[in-house]
Amino acid sequence: MRLLAAVDLGEEFQDVVETARFLQGALGMPAELLHVVPTSYLEALARRFPDLAPSLEATLGSVEGKVREALAETGLKGQVFRGFPAQVVAGEALKSRLVLVGQRGVGALEVLARGGLARYLLHRGEVPVLLLPRAMKAVRRIAVGLDDSPASLSAFRVAEAWGRAMGAEVLGLHLVSGEGGCCFPTYLDPKGLALAEVLERARGHLEALLKATGVVEVSKGEDELDLLRLAEARGADLLVLGSKARSTWRHRLGRMVEALLTQSHLPLLVVPEAAVW
Secondary structure, eight states: OEEEEEOOSSTTHHHHHHHHHHHHHHHTOOEEEEEEEEOHHHHHHHHHOGGGHHHHHHHHHHHHHHHHHHHHTTTSEEEEEEEOHHHHHHHHHTTEEEEEEEOSSSOHHHHHHHHSHHHHHHHHTSSOEEEESSOOOOOSEEEEEOOSSHHHHHHHHHHHHHHHHHTOEEEEEEEEOOTTSTTOOTTSOGGGSOHHHHHHHHHHHHHHHHTOSSOEEEEEOSSTHHHHHHHHHTTOSEEEEEEOTTTOSTTTTOHHHHHHTTTOSSOEEEEETTOOO
């Protein structure tokens, strides 16, 4: 199975290409670039004005040729399709183990990523999606946002597999908040326990759930961004979150994913609940 990198030729292009090249070696899977030429408007023009069809087709053919040349220069395999980007990428994602999407700047695909392409892929919940605010060239420490959900467990298992492949440390991070905060521990009673006892019990609960020891850190936090701050403070190169997109319609992606989707300064890997690496 391949790693699929959805690209345009905007400012995030090089970041996605460098990350695809790195992951191809680190995970031992072939990487493939995918560029989709949006054609719906031009096709509508050709239907409305048939005399324009030949010149529009010639223009599209020229564009595709130039894009193929640009992809070939990366040294990675590349494909150029026509159509609606979100639908084409989603279809190709089903033949892939991972999809990479650029997540910075104001390029065309970035606009889609913040409100269209990435969110569309995440809501489908079919394949892990790696959002890239910058290039990922090395991974020494992987942080996983934890709760006690099956989605979180899936994310941790994928992070473990990546950690073994890359020789990277995997650190589970769990936030505990008061009522009304981002991460109220429903499996405990914070009202009747001191904070230190809540944190210690939460740590034991998660270690037993994950069958892991020494990799879980529990911290007080009232805001989803507190998880990002904690991951950055621990020197993480990658943040992994689980998504319950296919199992619920309430907070469909999970509150943490929704909050960090556009605000994470770290590469963010979102793992669907049913994913197995």
